[in-house]
Amino acid sequence: AQTVTQSQPEMSVQEAETVTLSCTYDTSENNYYLFWYKQPPSRQMILVIRQEAYKQQNATENRFSVNFQKAAKSFSLKISDSQLGDTAMYFCAFMTYTGGFKTIFGAGTRLFVKA
């Protein structure tokens, strides 16, 4: 079975500092997509960053970057220069071509950015 594990239920970081959220997944597939979604208190789910498994280069999006380790099946999210608006639940997600392109979400990590 394909699973996504986020081992940190909650994390906190001081404003302007850097924080890394961890995510591991389990699959026998070779081609797949990985995502990080953000859900602020407003409840709106927003895509933060996306990584194709066939790409070796780590995806970056402004202050957000990932460390994708395919062999280790690890996909961590680094947030640099944390801002108060980064306070949210962060979900790691995984999608394969098989299984009907179903997206599987991790349990989420609640991040608090402190002033």
Added chain:
Amino acid sequence: DTAVSQTPKYLVTQMGNDKSIKCEQNLGHDTMYWYKQDSKKFLKIMFSYNNKELIINETVPNRFSPKSPDKAHLNLHINSLELGDSAVYFCASSQDRLGEQYFGPGTRLTVT
């Protein structure tokens, strides 16, 4: 303009009732989804439609029936509501089955 909209945003109803949640996307996407987020924030796919055709149907009670009248709409009808159906339901859409998903604001359903 809202890309993915859901109505209503809040729904409080009694056990045994039948209710519907509507979803519309104005992005021209081919694929739409329904997710359920429980009280522990766990998000799980329920259904997915691609060009009005059902492509994902997770193990969901058959009291839940999605309906896609056209590519831009995917409604969720729930019969004989139960306490355990209380959750936030999210609609989402993507350009195609591989695309990033755009989520609606969610509908908080409370069954009393």
